[in-house]
Amino acid sequence: MFTRVYLLIIIMTLGSSIGSIASPQCTAPFPGGTAAPNDPYWLQSIKHQGTAAYHPNSNYQVFRNVKDFGAKGDGVTDDTAAIK
Numbered sequence: 001m002f003t004r005v006y007l008l009i010i011i012m013t014l015g016s017s018i019g020s021i022a023s024p025q026c027t028a029p030f031p032g033g034t035a036a037p038n039d040p041y042w043l044q045s046i047k048h049q050g051t052a053a054y055h056p057n058s059n060y061q062v063f064r065n066v067k068d069f070g071a072k073g074d075g076v077t078d079d080t081a082a083i084k
Contacts, residue, residue: 043063052060071079 052062066079066083067073069082071077071082073079
């Protein structure tokens, strides 16, 4: 019984010590971004070139917008049917 309790105390002590060493700490605040609330997501703004890797059909649509398939995307409407 004494050995189990002693071992448990050692494990708990080591665990708390290791946790404090391994946890990352922020050294400086993250700088603010330049995006405005209504700016598009960056992926929408870049020019997409090329084709799908390893796909035999050169017309394969890599990026799709669920709104093109009937989704509203307003956060209220259930868009499950449009996504399926």
